[in-house]
Amino acid sequence: MHEDVARVLISEDALRDRVAALAGEIEQAYEQSVTGITVVAILTGAVVFLSDLMRHLPYRMEVGYITVSSYTGPAVTSGGAKLGVISLPELRNRDVLIVDDILDSGGTLRVVQSVLRDRGPASLRTAVLLRKPGKAPAEVAVDFVGFDVEDVFVVGYGLDFDGYYRNLPYIAELKSERYGRSSDDA
């Protein structure tokens, strides 16, 4: 275990198994898709989840991405989200699947879902690896959830604190003395 980690919440094995099962759920949902799906990843946090998930999906697919910054500090989210780079293929009349690391306050997904809906997809669904239950408003709907997690700040498997720890292969809670500085990286 990394020296800054207080405890592991989701092990590497549990992540591998659940991501494979989630891919099965997604595959079923898109059985009728004629155009194949277009995956839109929210970077940087979704990068590890995306790469594991997409290798389980047998469809014809395209992949695009959007970068998002939160207005707040490294370990707190307020629901404020600002779009950065948008690199997307044609979404009109496509079956679009948003892939994100975590649904917390819902601010990020609210903005991204609205921007993508405006591009006229045939369908728009969202997959998140993690969800902190009860925090996002009901109108920010997600269709596929890997794990519900308790309301602590987590890192690893793509999720960062102040830009770091994304490369940990598990989901963990940091030691409290590691918190305290500020960044805007989502």
Ligand code: IMP
């Ligand atoms: P939101 O509050 O749902 O908008 O969450 C937005 C973003 O905040 C997520 O995509 C993550 O990048 C980040 N975030 C929220 N909670 C956590 C956490 O516990 N650890 C690391 N990043 C988080």
Ligand code: MG
């Ligand atoms: Mg972040």
